[in-house]
Amino acid sequence: MPSTSASAIEDLAATARELHRDAFARNGSAEPLRGDAHAEYLRGGLGALPQVFVSLDASRAWMAYWCVHGLAVLGRVLDDEVRTRVVGFLDACVDARRGGFGGGPGQMGHLATTYAATAALVTIGGDDAREVIARADVKRFLMSLKEKETGGFRVHEGGEADARGCYAAMASAHMCGCLDNDVRSGVGAYVSRCQTYEGGIGGEPGGEAHGGYTYCGLAACALAGDFGTLDLENLERWLVNRQGEIEGGFSGRTNKLVDGCYSFWQGGCFPLLRRANDVMLLQFMERSKMTVGGRTVVGSDDLGLEARVLGACAATMFTSGAFESSSTPAAFSSGALQGWILDCCQSDNGAGGLRDKPGTGRDHYHTCYCLSGLSLAQHHGRCGLVEVVGPAESNALVEIEPLVNVVKHKYETWMRALT
Numbered sequence: 001m002p003s004t005s006a007s008a009i010e011d012l013a014a015t016a017r018e019l020h021r022d023a024f025a026r027n028g029s030a031e032p033l034r035g036d037a038h039a040e041y042l043r044g045g046l047g048a049l050p051q052v053f054v055s056l057d058a059s060r061a062w063m064a065y066w067c068v069h070g071l072a073v074l075g076r077v078l079d080d081e082v083r084t085r086v087v088g089f090l091d092a093c094v095d096a097r098r099g100g101f102g103g104g105p106g107q108m109g110h111l112a113t114t115y116a117a118t119a120a121l122v123t124i125g126g127d128d129a130r131e132v133i134a135r136a137d138v139k140r141f142l143m144s145l146k147e148k149e150t151g152g153f154r155v156h157e158g159g160e161a162d163a164r165g166c167y168a169a170m171a172s173a174h175m176c177g178c179l180d181n182d183v184r185s186g187v188g189a190y191v192s193r194c195q196t197y198e199g200g201i202g203g204e205p206g207g208e209a210h211g212g213y214t215y216c217g218l219a220a221c222a223l224a225g226d227f228g229t230l231d232l233e234n235l236e237r238w239l240v241n242r243q244g245e246i247e248g249g250f251s252g253r254t255n256k257l258v259d260g261c262y263s264f265w266q267g268g269c270f271p272l273l274r275r276a277n278d279v280m281l282l283q284f285m286e287r288s289k290m291t292v293g294g295r296t297v298v299g300s301d302d303l304g305l306e307a308r309v310l311g312a313c314a315a316t317m318f319t320s321g322a323f324e325s326s327s328t329p330a331a332f333s334s335g336a337l338q339g340w341i342l343d344c345c346q347s348d349n350g351a352g353g354l355r356d357k358p359g360t361g362r363d364h365y366h367t368c369y370c371l372s373g374l375s376l377a378q379h380h381g382r383c384g385l386v387e388v389v390g391p392a393e394s395n396a397l398v399e400i401e402p403l404v405n406v407v408k409h410k411y412e413t414w415m416r417a418l419t
C-alpha cells in the first residue's frame with residue numbers, strides 16, 4: 001500500500017499530467033494570471049518593510065527586492081511615496097563600516113543582501129537610487145570577503161564561502177560598476193570545483209548539486225567571463241532532467257519534488273547556457289581565425305546578428321565535431337513550465353501571491369521567483385520566440401535579464417548610465 005503522502009503525490013501528478021500534457025496546445029485554457037491580486041500582495045510586503053519582522057528580520061533587503069522586482073515583472077509602477085520610502089530604507093541598510101548592505105538597518109553587511117539591495121535599487125532606478133551606492137565601498141567590501149587561494153567569497157565577515165557568495169559578489173560588482181580582474185579572478189576555478197558528478201553545481205566543493213547553487217555558479221561564471229573547467233554538457237543534462245515530465249515545474253535536486261521557485265533558479269540557467277555556447281563559438285572563431293563577411297573574427301562585433309543568433313541557437317555549430325565539449329542549445333519545455341506556474345502555483349481561491357506547490361502557503365519569495373520563472377519561460381523559451389500560455393492580456397509579463405534577475409529595460413537603463 002502506498003503511504004498517504006505517496007498517494008497524495010500520485011493524485012497531484014495525475015492532475016498535473018492532464019493539465020500539462022501539452023500546454024501550448026491548450027493555450028487558451030491555462031489559468032489567467034491574477035496580476036492585480038499578486039500586485040496587491042507584493043505592495044503589502046513593501047508596506048511592512050519598516051517594521052521589525054519576527055522571522056525575516058535579517059532578510060528585509062530581500063523583502064524589498066522580492067516585492068519591487070515582482071511588481072516590475074508585473075509591469076506595475078511604484079507610487080512616488082513608496083519608491084522614496086524604499087530607497088530610504090535600503091540606504092539605511094548600508095553597513096558604512098564594512099561597505100555592502102545588511103539585511104536591515106544597523107545589520108552587518110552580507111553578500112546576499114548586498115545583491116538584493118542592489119538589484120532592488122537598479123529596478124527602482126533614478127538618481128536617488130544611484131546615490132545610495134558607493135562603488136568604492138562595495139568593491140572594498142567584496143575584496144574583504146574574497147578568498148584569494150580558492151577564488152571563492154565568504155558571504156559575510158567570518159562566514160562561509162560558497163557558490164552563492166560568488167554570484168552575489170559578481171552580480172553586485174557588475175551592477176555597481178566595480179567588476180574588475182581583482183573581483184573576478186579565480187571564480188571560474190572555484191565554481192568548477194563545486195560541479196558534481198551529476199552535472200549540477202553544489203554550494204561548495206563536495207556538496208550536493210542543487211538548483212539555487214547551480215544558478216549562482218553558472219551566472220557567476222557568466223558574469224566573470226570565465227567558465228573554468230565546467231562541463232556544460234553534463235550541466236545541461238542535469239538541468240533538463242530536473243523538469244518534471246508530469247508536472248512541468250522544476251525540482252531543486254535529484255529525487256525531490258518540484259517547487260515554483262526553481263522555475264527561475266533552474267529555468268534561468270537555460271538562457272545562460274545559450275550565452276555560454278555563444279562565448280565558446282566566439283572563442284573558437286577567434287582561435288581558428290574564421291572569417292565572417294570577409295573579416296577575421298576578433299570580437300563579438302565582427303559577428304553579424306545572424307551569426308550570433310546562429311551561435312546562440314543552432315545545434316549544428318556545436319555538433320560538427322569542432323565543439324566536442326560544448327553543449328547543444330539548451331532546451332526545456334517553456335509551455336509546460338508556464339502551465340505549472342499558472343495552474344499550480346497561484347494561491348487558492350483567487351487570493352494574491354504565489355507558492356511552492358499546491359498545499360503550501362504563499363510567500364513573497366515564491367511570488368518573486370514564480371513570476372521571474374514565468375517571465376523567462378515566456379521570453380527565453382524557444383529561440384527568439386515570445387510565447388505566452390493562456391490569455392496574453394492577463395498573462396504576458398515584462399522580460400527579465402536572466403544574469404541578474406532584474407527587468408531588462410530597467411537593467412539596461414541602469415547599466416547605460418554606469419560610467
Ligand SMILES: CC(C)=CCC/C(C)=C/CC/C(C)=C/COP(=O)(O)OP(=O)(O)O
Pocket residue numbers: 112115164167168210211212213216251252253256257259261265
Ligand atoms: C542570489 C542568491 C544569494 C541566491 C541563493 C540561491 C539559492 C541557494 C537558492 C535556494 C533556496 C532554497 C529554496 C533552498 C531550499 O532547499 P531545500 O533543501 O529546503 O529544498 P529542496 O528540497 O527543494 O532541495
Ligand SMILES: [Zn+2]
Pocket residue numbers: 259260261262356366
Ligand atoms: Zn521554493
